[in-house]
Amino acid sequence: MTERAGGVAVQTAHAGSGGGEGNRRRLTPPPRLRRPLAFVAALVIALAVMAVLFAVLGADPVKALRAMATGAFGTPYALNQTLQVASVLTMVAIAALIPFRAGVMNVGGEGQLAAGATAATVVVFTVGGGGGGLGVVLLAVAAAMIGAAVWAGLTGVLRAALGANEVIVGLMLNFLGALLAEWVIAGPWADTLAPQTRAFDEGTDLPQIPLLGGEFATALLVALAVSGLAWVLLDRSRFGFAVRVLGGNADAGLRAGISMRRMTVAVMLVGGAAAGLAASVQVFTVNHALIQNPAQGYGYTGIAVALLAGLRPRLVPLAAVLFAALTVGANSLPAVTGVSTSASLIVQGVFVICLIATGAITVRSRGAS
Amino acid sequence: MTGGATPLVTMRGISKSFGNLRANRDVDLTLYRGEVHSLLGENGAGKSTLMNILFGMYRPDTGRIEVDGTPVSFGSPRDALARGIGMVHQHFMLVPDFTVAENVALGGERRHRLGLRRTRVTAEVAELAERFGMHLDVRTPVRLLSVEQQQQVEILKLLYRGADLLILDEPTAVLGPVEIERLFVTLRRLCDAGRGVVIITHKLTEVLSVADRITVLRQGAVAATARSGELDRAGLALAMLGRELPALPARRPHPDAEPPTVLEVEGLSLPAGRSTKPLHDVRLRVSAGEIVGITGVEGNGQTELMRALSGLVTPSSGTVRLRGRDVTGISPRQLRAHGVGIVTDDRLRWDAVTEMSLEENLALVDVPAGRFSRFGLLRGGRMRVWARRLLDDHDVSPPDPQARMGALSGGNQQKVVIARELAHGPDLLLASHPVRGLDAGAADFVFRRIVELRDRGSGILLNSADLDELWAVADRVVVLNGGRVALEGRTEDLTIDQVAEAMTGGDVPSAVGRD
Numbered sequence: 001m002t003e004r005a006g007g008v009a010v011q012t013a014h015a016g017s018g019g020g021e022g023n024r025r026r027l028t029p030p031p032r033l034r035r036p037l038a039f040v041a042a043l044v045i046a047l048a049v050m051a052v053l054f055a056v057l058g059a060d061p062v063k064a065l066r067a068m069a070t071g072a073f074g075t076p077y078a079l080n081q082t083l084q085v086a087s088v089l090t091m092v093a094i095a096a097l098i099p100f101r102a103g104v105m106n107v108g109g110e111g112q113l114a115a116g117a118t119a120a121t122v123v124v125f126t127v128g129g130g131g132g133g134l135g136v137v138l139l140a141v142a143a144a145m146i147g148a149a150v151w152a153g154l155t156g157v158l159r160a161a162l163g164a165n166e167v168i169v170g171l172m173l174n175f176l177g178a179l180l181a182e183w184v185i186a187g188p189w190a191d192t193l194a195p196q197t198r199a200f201d202e203g204t205d206l207p208q209i210p211l212l213g214g215e216f217a218t219a220l221l222v223a224l225a226v227s228g229l230a231w232v233l234l235d236r237s238r239f240g241f242a243v244r245v246l247g248g249n250a251d252a253g254l255r256a257g258i259s260m261r262r263m264t265v266a267v268m269l270v271g272g273a274a275a276g277l278a279a280s281v282q283v284f285t286v287n288h289a290l291i292q293n294p295a296q297g298y299g300y301t302g303i304a305v306a307l308l309a310g311l312r313p314r315l316v317p318l319a320a321v322l323f324a325a326l327t328v329g330a331n332s333l334p335a336v337t338g339v340s341t342s343a344s345l346i347v348q349g350v351f352v353i354c355l356i357a358t359g360a361i362t363v364r365s366r367g368a369s
Numbered sequence: 370m371t372g373g374a375t376p377l378v379t380m381r382g383i384s385k386s387f388g389n390l391r392a393n394r395d396v397d398l399t400l401y402r403g404e405v406h407s408l409l410g411e412n413g414a415g416k417s418t419l420m421n422i423l424f425g426m427y428r429p430d431t432g433r434i435e436v437d438g439t440p441v442s443f444g445s446p447r448d449a450l451a452r453g454i455g456m457v458h459q460h461f462m463l464v465p466d467f468t469v470a471e472n473v474a475l476g477g478e479r480r481h482r483l484g485l486r487r488t489r490v491t492a493e494v495a496e497l498a499e500r501f502g503m504h505l506d507v508r509t510p511v512r513l514l515s516v517e518q519q520q521q522v523e524i525l526k527l528l529y530r531g532a533d534l535l536i537l538d539e540p541t542a543v544l545g546p547v548e549i550e551r552l553f554v555t556l557r558r559l560c561d562a563g564r565g566v567v568i569i570t571h572k573l574t575e576v577l578s579v580a581d582r583i584t585v586l587r588q589g590a591v592a593a594t595a596r597s598g599e600l601d602r603a604g605l606a607l608a609m610l611g612r613e614l615p616a617l618p619a620r621r622p623h624p625d626a627e628p629p630t631v632l633e634v635e636g637l638s639l640p641a642g643r644s645t646k647p648l649h650d651v652r653l654r655v656s657a658g659e660i661v662g663i664t665g666v667e668g669n670g671q672t673e674l675m676r677a678l679s680g681l682v683t684p685s686s687g688t689v690r691l692r693g694r695d696v697t698g699i700s701p702r703q704l705r706a707h708g709v710g711i712v713t714d715d716r717l718r719w720d721a722v723t724e725m726s727l728e729e730n731l732a733l734v735d736v737p738a739g740r741f742s743r744f745g746l747l748r749g750g751r752m753r754v755w756a757r758r759l760l761d762d763h764d765v766s767p768p769d770p771q772a773r774m775g776a777l778s779g780g781n782q783q784k785v786v787i788a789r790e791l792a793h794g795p796d797l798l799l800a801s802h803p804v805r806g807l808d809a810g811a812a813d814f815v816f817r818r819i820v821e822l823r824d825r826g827s828g829i830l831l832n833s834a835d836l837d838e839l840w841a842v843a844d845r846v847v848v849l850n851g852g853r854v855a856l857e858g859r860t861e862d863l864t865i866d867q868v869a870e871a872m873t874g875g876d877v878p879s880a881v882g883r884d
Contacts, residue, residue: 236749238742245733248722255681255711255719256734257702 035310035360042354049350059337068347071332072325078332084216084285085298086317086324087223091278092302093309093316094230095152095271100311101234102243102267103250108155108170109299111177112148112272116279118181119147121290124200125189131201137284144283145276151177152272153265160261166268174299181294189290196291206284219281223317226274230313233270243267275299301327304352307361326351375438377402377534377565378423378454383432385418392418393429394590400534405556405566407580409573409609411808412780415589416569420536424456425449455527456536459543461519465512470494472511473525497528501558502551515668517548524555534565541568541575542806545667545834547873553579571808573605574837585609610810628657629692631797631828632678637687639673639852646670648677648852651687655797655828660819662843662860663832666872670852671832672714675801678830679711680704681719691797705734710790714801714832716779720786723775727765728756730774731789763788764814780811787815791822798822801832816842836865848872 051061072082092109099106120140128136155173158164189197209217234240246253246263254260279294287294305323309315330344355361378400385393393415400406408416421427423434425443434441436452443449446456463472470491491507498505503521505514511522520540527535537556541549556566556579570576576583583600585593585608593600593608600608632655641647648670655661665671677684683698690696691707701711713719721730732741732752741752756770763784765777774782783803790798800819804812820842823829833839839846840860848856848871856863856871 232746236747238736238739238745238747241729241732241736241747244725244729245722245737248724249718251718252720252722252733255679255701255713256737257700257705258737 038358038360039308039355042351042358042360045358046347046351046354049354050347053343053346053350054337054339057339057343059333059339064333064337064339067332067336068326068329070329072329078328080216082321082324082328083220084324085328086320087216087219088278088282088298089302089305089320089323090223090317091226091274091281092298093305093320094226094313095148095273095275095278096303097306097309097311097313097316098230098234098243098271098274099152099156099267100306101240101247102263103247104156104159104264104267105167106152106155106170106268106271107167107300107303108152108173108177109275109302110174110295110297111170111299112151112275113279113282113295113299114174114177114181114293115151116144116148116276117283117287117290117294118177118184119276120144120280120283121184121189121197124204125197128201128204130189130198131204133203134207137204137206140284141277141280144280145273148276148279149269149272152268152275156265156268160264166264174295178293178295181290182292185290185292191289196287197289199289200284204284204288206281216285219285222277222281223320226277227313227316230274230316234313239266275302278302301348304348304355304361308355310361323348323351374401376400376435377437379435380419380423381433381435383419383422383429383434385415385422385427385429391589393422394588396432396586396589396591398584398591400565400567401582402533402563402565403560404581405560405568405579407576407583408567408569408586409571409576409583409605410586410592411571411609411810412778412806413808414586414609416586417538418589419586420456420538420567420569423449424454424536450527450530450532453531453533454536455530455532455534457520457523457527457538457540459538461523463511463519463522466510468510469498469505469507469514469518469522469525472522473497473507473529475526494525494529497525501528501555501562503555516543517551520544520552521555528559532564534567535559536567536569538569539571539806541570541572543667545665545872546836546869547666549575571609573602573609573809576605577602587611606809625657628659628826631655631657631659631692632830633688633690633693634678635688635690637674637677637684637689639670639677639682639684645673645682646852648673648684651849651852651854653830653847653854653857655830657796657826657828658823659845660823660829660831660843662839662846663830663849664834664836664839664846664868664872665849665855667834669849669872671834671849672801673852674849675714675799675830675832679709679713679799681713702734702738705793706738708793708796710793710795710798710800712786712790712798712800712803714805716782716786721774721782723773725774726771727760727774727777727785728752728770730785731756731759731770731792733789759788759792760785763818780807783807783815784811787818791818794825794827795822796827798827798829799832800829802834803831804838836868840865850874 047065051065054061054064071078073079092113095109095112096106120143123140123143124130124132124136127139151173155166155169158169159166185195185197191198206218209221234243242253242258242263245256245258246260250260282294283290301323305316305319308319326348327344330347331341333339333343334341376399380396380398383393383396396419398419408420410416418427422429425446425448436454441452464475467475473494474490494507498507498521505518505521511519514522524535540552544552559566568579581597583595583597584591585605587609634651634653637648637651639648646668651674653661663671663674673682676682678689680699680701688695688697691709696704696707717723722733735741736747741748753770757768760768760770765781765784774785787803798819803819804815807815819829831839831843843860845857845859846863846868847854848868850872855874856868
């Protein structure tokens with residue numbers, strides 16, 4: 001009690017002691033409802049801010065918001081797109097979530113996506129000669145998972161062995177990941193016109209499921225499976241038990257005989273594999289080639305999704321759909337209102353800020369370790 | 370004393386509820402200048418709530434408060450401070466890198482709108498410290514101070530702001546016996562200077578030695594009020610608990626004349642760390658069926674010794690043998706496999722994961738060792754059945770395996786930790802301050818468990834700063850001073866004075882008590 005931080009602590013009295021906070025108590029809802037209500041508040045505030053923003057940019061706010069809604073859910077094509085983005089976001093969010101639960105900040109999703117996409121592409125061109133059937137695709141998916149896991153594992157090893165800060169290492173590896181993709185793009189498989197590799201041969205696809213228009217359904221099912229597996233892994237397995245102990249109290253973990261080092265690497269490997277799966281889904285359902293900056297910011301959005309889901313895997317798909325809708329919906333802004341698509345980024349940013357401001361997502365950082 | 374004068378503070382009919390919990394019911398309390406008023410009660414009896422109301426942190430649902438005969442209504446601690454009421458919380462609120470004087474001046478600097486007048490403030494603070502018997506260099510950064518000195522800084526902060534009434538929440542929980550004496554001297558001087566003092570506590574000995582007036586709370590209501598001397602120990606315990614505590618079972622001699630040695634430590638040394646003390650050539654022995662107490666002034670190596678034995682730090686030299694087997698430097702998990710139970714001195718840091726459920730906390734060490742799982746998947750059903758039994762056996766409230774550890778009171782959390790560490794009937798229990806911060810009922814329960822374990826033939830090493838506690842249960846005591854064994858002997862052969870001497874004495878009587 002007296003040892004931590006040299007025996008001195010600056011603390012607010014009785015913060016969060018569960019006993020309520022005096023007079024303010026009557027104004028605050030019961031704890032169970034606090035987060036959902038904060039979430040609704042954040043959504044309303046974000047919509048209001050967006051409406052103002054659109055008005056300032058000279059567009060009719062109502063029209064713009066309606067355009068976003070239609071763009072995200074209005075047509076089968078829009079719905080497909082939203083669900084596809086949501087699928088990728090779900091897996092990337094799981095990639096962030098599993099290490100987060102162990103107290104390891106995986107912010108390297110971008111780099112892991114890039115490494116995964118690159119690995120998948122290399123397999124398609126080297127093993128399949130630019131395309132191939134299910135065998136080549138599955139091999140490429142496996143390669144993507146391994147590649148991304150190695151990329152994430154690097155961060156884990158550096159933190160475990162040298163005590164390097166995983167946030168800084170992860171961010172640096174994001175740049176390296178994008179450069180790795182560029183390097184492969186510039187290689188023998190370069191496309192003659194666009195800054196990307198040649199497109200894969202026709203038919204180099206994920207297995208099709210005849211639902212909602214084909215391959216996106218596969219992506220969706222894979223994503224749901226990933227979030228389900230993550231739930232089992234965290235809540236029902238011995239591995240997850242160790243993850244939660246470390247995330248809750250690393251010292252107690254040491255005391256219980258859990259190796260912080262080994263687990264740091266393990267959670268990064270598992271998270272990286274999920275990011276690799278996301279990368280391969282993106283490659284085979286959308287790009288059919290290795291494109292420049294293959295992560296497209298999904299690595300960062302995934303973190304927001306994981307936090308919005310309260311680090312609970314079962315809520316990740318819902319949070320992912322929301323963010324996907326914001327992204328996809330914003331794409332139809334230029335056509336309808338003349339507002340640029342970069343408004344999409346603003347919209348997402350506003351939403352995240354509102355989520356944090358209302359307390360719908362909370363970011364805890366543990367002390368230096 | 371000043372019984373006939375206008376009371377400093379009167380609280381009448383104070384009630385406060387949190388949801389369904391009635392923390393205070395119709396409480397009356399009268400505080401006088403020049404008196405130490407002891408607010409006694411078990412954990413959860415409503416002591417802190419009542420004082421937080423007086424300090425303006427909570428508003429009472431009903432009731433009124435008067436200060437010097439004037440009705441007041443505090444919306445915040447700032448209001449309370451303005452009326453001369455200050456509180457020292459259990460968790461100190463100090464800025465580690467600021468000096469004592471800066472910490473004291475912080476927040477009180479309204480008096481110097483043109484900026485801190487450093488030299489004058491420093492002199493004022495030094496003078497205050499001197500006057501109330503605190504030995505403090507006010508230019509020292511707070512992070513370099515002992516816990517006792519940090520507490521003094523907290524008291525100085527209030528005095529500097531001109532507080533007439535000082536409320537101290539469990540001030541002795543972090544102090545050793547000598548430090549407690551010094552604190553009481555300071556409190557007495559405060560009273561002599563016309564201040565009023567409230568100490569919140571659940572320790573009967575302290576109440577009897579320091580209080581002029583006592584209010585006992587039980588389940589949120591006043592169970593007794595008395596002047597010093599009107600109630601004895603038994604009377605206070607009865608008022609506090611609503612029942613009498615039966616005496617602990619007497620020591621039973623081990624059936625063997627020469628009981629086997631469970632733990633043998635030879636020449637254990639550890640260099641000093643950044644915030645840890647060194648150990649020098651520590652030697653001790655625990656036999657089967659024996660409770661050996663480790664004691665000393667806080668910061669003389671007890672913590673480090675227990676950590677080294679628990680496998681949390683590796684000693685630089687020396688050997689630790691468990692039933693004759695060398696276990697020096699092995700991990701806590703391996704120690705458990707060898708039959709060692711560990712209760713550390715910092716539950717929230719080492720023993721509990723507050724975000725996890727009770728069943729998960731009970732299985733904290735077992736699951737990583739492979740129990741309660743098959744093919745890597747947890748067997749939740751088995752874990753729950755096992756947890757339910759332990760929770761019932763140890764009278765944990767609530768006995769719900771899925772309750773969050775963090776939602777429990779400190780006493781109940783400690784019961785969970787004890788339940789886990791005793792679950793496999795360890796050969797050796799390493800327990801550090803196992804009842805620190807627990808109320809009398811919970812402490813009694815924990816000691817009963819430890820005594821039961823001893824009677825079943827286990828060895829127990831009990832690190833405690835509370836000599837009454839050690840004399841109640843320990844067969845032998847080992848006193849550490851400066852990381853060395855300063856005294857060792859059977860409790861029945863030693864007097865408390867001898868122990869106090871060994872704890873504080875500079876020279877180590879090396880010949881005494883060694884074997």
